[in-house]
Amino acid sequence: MTYCDLCGARSDRSFIVEIEGASMRVCDSCSKLSKNAREHRIKKPKPVGRTKETVYVTVPNFGSLVRDIRVKMGMSSKEFASELDEKESLIKNLEAKEIEPSLKLSDKFYSRFGVKLVEVYEQSAPTAKRRDRKTLTFGDVVEVKER
Numbered sequence: 001m002t003y004c005d006l007c008g009a010r011s012d013r014s015f016i017v018e019i020e021g022a023s024m025r026v027c028d029s030c031s032k033l034s035k036n037a038r039e040h041r042i043k044k045p046k047p048v049g050r051t052k053e054t055v056y057v058t059v060p061n062f063g064s065l066v067r068d069i070r071v072k073m074g075m076s077s078k079e080f081a082s083e084l085d086e087k088e089s090l091i092k093n094l095e096a097k098e099i100e101p102s103l104k105l106s107d108k109f110y111s112r113f114g115v116k117l118v119e120v121y122e123q124s125a126p127t128a129k130r131r132d133r134k135t136l137t138f139g140d141v142v143e144v145k146e147r
Contacts, residue, residue, distance in 0.1 A: 007026075007027065008139055009029075011027035052122050052123070056118050067095045101118060
């Protein structure tokens, strides 16, 4: 499906014509305005596909979740950090929400405590944009005289 350069109509068939020295792709009805019209084979456009995109979202209350787990276990920040093979400063910063947890750390929390600090979502996104027809065609600007 293409659009006629002269009148803007959608057409399954298009023709290449020369009008006053300019080569144009026109529809069947506009091709009759020229004597030397030759058919132009239209390539089918590639379909607009969708790709999956992974989105990582930190749980809003991750700081309090880390603190609650640590308090329930009755551990200090230092003991809790050594339990997770992490630094004490990391645990304190997580509890204060000064840093966000990495995926690796989130996986540690999930495997040991069953708590997710980061949610993973699959989101589909378009791979290509189709051209919209809000642009002017040659036929919108020029008045065609019948012969």
